[in-house]
Amino acid sequence: xxxxxxxxxxxxxxxxxxxxxxxxxxxxxxxxxxxxxxxxxxxxxxxxxxxxxxxxxxxxxxxxxxxxxxxxxxxxxxxxxxxxxxxxxxxxxxxxxxxxxxxxxxxxxxxxxxxxxxxxxxxxxxxxxxxxxxxxxxxxxxxxxxxxxxxxxxxxxxxxxxxxxxxxxxxxxxxxxxxxxxxxxxxxxxxxxxxxxxxxxxxxxxxxxxxxxxxxxxxxxxxxxxxxxxxxxxxxxxxxxxxxxxxxxxxxxxxxxxxxxxxxxxxxxxxxxxxxxxxxxxxxxxxxxxxxxxxxxxxxxxxxxxxxxxxxxxxxxxxxxxxxxxxxxxxxxxxxxxx
Ligand SMILES: NC(=O)c1ccc[n+]([C@@H]2O[C@H](COP(=O)([O-])OP(=O)(O)OC[C@H]3O[C@@H](n4cnc5c(N)ncnc54)[C@H](OP(=O)(O)O)[C@@H]3O)[C@@H](O)[C@H]2O)c1
Numbered sequence: 001x002x003x004x005x006x007x008x009x010x011x012x013x014x015x016x017x018x019x020x021x022x023x024x025x026x027x028x029x030x031x032x033x034x035x036x037x038x039x040x041x042x043x044x045x046x047x048x049x050x051x052x053x054x055x056x057x058x059x060x061x062x063x064x065x066x067x068x069x070x071x072x073x074x075x076x077x078x079x080x081x082x083x084x085x086x087x088x089x090x091x092x093x094x095x096x097x098x099x100x101x102x103x104x105x106x107x108x109x110x111x112x113x114x115x116x117x118x119x120x121x122x123x124x125x126x127x128x129x130x131x132x133x134x135x136x137x138x139x140x141x142x143x144x145x146x147x148x149x150x151x152x153x154x155x156x157x158x159x160x161x162x163x164x165x166x167x168x169x170x171x172x173x174x175x176x177x178x179x180x181x182x183x184x185x186x187x188x189x190x191x192x193x194x195x196x197x198x199x200x201x202x203x204x205x206x207x208x209x210x211x212x213x214x215x216x217x218x219x220x221x222x223x224x225x226x227x228x229x230x231x232x233x234x235x236x237x238x239x240x241x242x243x244x245x246x247x248x249x250x251x252x253x254x255x256x257x258x259x260x261x262x263x264x265x266x267x268x269x270x271x272x273x274x275x276x277x278x279x280x281x282x283x284x285x286x287x288x289x290x291x292x293x294x295x296x297x298x299x300x301x302x303x304x305x306x307x308x309x310x311x312x313x314x315x316x317x318x319x320x321x322x323x324x325x326x327x328x329x330x331x332x333x334x335x336x337x338x339x
Contacts, residue, residue: 006030010107011315014068016057020320023106025313026068031104031111033083038114040095041080043126045072045105047322047331048134048170049234054101063101072105072333073098075112076120076130086114094120096294098133098285105130106315108335118290123298131170131304131330136293137285139174139230142254143182145281146228150182160184161248163218163226166233167204168194168328171256173305175230176202181301187220189233194328201305218246229253235325240265240278250275256283305329 008030013022033039051071054063064071075097079089089095097112104110120129143150148160162179166172167188179186180203188204190197191211198207206222208215210233218238220226225248231238234257243253255262258280265278296302307327310318315333322331 008108009312010070011312012068012070012106013055016055016060018055019052019323020316022055023316023319024068028070028107030109033081033086033111035084036086036114037083037111038079038086038089038095038097038117039081039083040075040077040097040110040112040117042075042105042108042110042335043077044130044332044334045076045110046074046130046135046170047071047318047333048073049322050134051103052319052323059101064103065101069103070105070107070110071103072107072110073100073103074130074133074135075099075105075110076126077110077335079117080109082114088114089117094122094126096120096124096129096132096290098137098290100134100284106312106333108312116285116287116290118287118294120294121298124294127306127309127332127334128297128304129294130332131306132293132297133285133290134283135170135330136174136178136302136304137289138171138256138281138283139178140289140293141283142171142175142230142256142281143178143228145279146230146252146254148179148182148184148228150178158183160227161187161220161224163187163189163220163229163246164204165189165210165218165229165231165238167198167202167207169232170327170330172230172232173198173202173329174302175232176204177302179230180204181296185224187224187226189215189218191326197305197328218242220246225251227251231255232257243278244276247276252276253278254281255279256281258282307331309334311335
C-alpha cells in the first residue's frame, strides 16, 4: 500500500523529568507502517502510570529508546494503511492495539503491530477501548496468576476470597469487575469517596477505606482470609508480614508494582517452599487477552470507568491527573474531539 505523506500533531517529551510541563506539542511526520504493522488514525489513548514513570526515568537508559518520545501505549482508532504482509486488517477497520514500549498514542496517527491489534466492534467506543490494553489486561493476568478463574466450575471450592487494593484505580477497577464476573467474593480497598463506586457499581462484596486502621491492615470486615490478592496500591508499601496475616493457608499476593523487597521475598519463599506466596508481575498484553476483554465490553459485562477525558491539545492535564495518583478509573485523551 502506498506510503502516506504529511505531518501530524503529536505530544512528546525530549528529556527525562519535567512532568506534565515537560510535554511539548509538535508537528511531526506521520509514521509509516512497516512490514506486519498497521497505521491507525487515533481516536483515543489512555494514560497509564507507566507513561509518566518512563518520563521520570524508571527504566533509564533503556526506555524511552530515543528522544523526543511520543508516549501513549494504549491505542484506539481506525486503520488507514497496512504494511506488507498484513491481511487481517484493512483501511476503515476500527481497532484497539497496544504499542509497548514504543508508544506513539499521543498523536493523530500511530503504528502498531498487527499481531497486537484487535477489531473494535461498534458497541465499544474508542474511549472504552483505549482503556483496555494495559489496565484491563493487567487485571486479568493478575487474577489468573493468583489462580482466580474467570470461568469457575461453580463449586464452592472454585470460589475464592479475593482482595483488590486500589480498587478505584485503572487496574483495580477492572480486577474487581473481572473477579465478580468469575463469581468470586471480592474485598476492595479504596479511599472513602469511592466506597460507593466500588460496591454499587463495580460489585465488590465489601470495601475498606485505606485511610482507616482496618483498611490499612487489609482486614476483611467479615473476617475472610484471602486466597488471592491483586495488589495495585503502588505507594502503600505494604510489608509481606501484613499480607501474611490476612492470607489463607495457600494464598497468593500478586504485586504489580514490585520493588526490591518484593523480589527478595518471592525468592525466599521459593527456596523455602512457602505455601503463602508473593508473585511480582510485569505484564505485556497479548492479542487473545485484548480480544477477550473487548468481547466483555461489547456484551456489557465489563465497563471502563473513565475518570476524565481531554482533547489532545490538553494532554498535559490528563498527564498531571494520572500523576496525581488520585484518578478514579482511567484517564483518556481523545483526538479529533472538541478542543
Ligand atoms: N506490573 C504491570 O505490568 C503493571 C501494569 C499496569 C499498572 N502497573 C502499576 O500498578 C499501579 C496501579 O496502576 P493504576 O493504573 O491502577 O493506577 P492509578 O489508576 O493511578 O491508581 C489510582 C487510584 O489508586 C488509589 N489509591 C492510592 N493509594 C491507595 C491505597 N494505599 N489504598 C487503596 N487505594 C489507593 C487512588 O485512590 P484515592 O484517590 O482515593 O487516593 C486512586 O483511585 C501503578 O504503579 C502502575 O504503574 C503495573
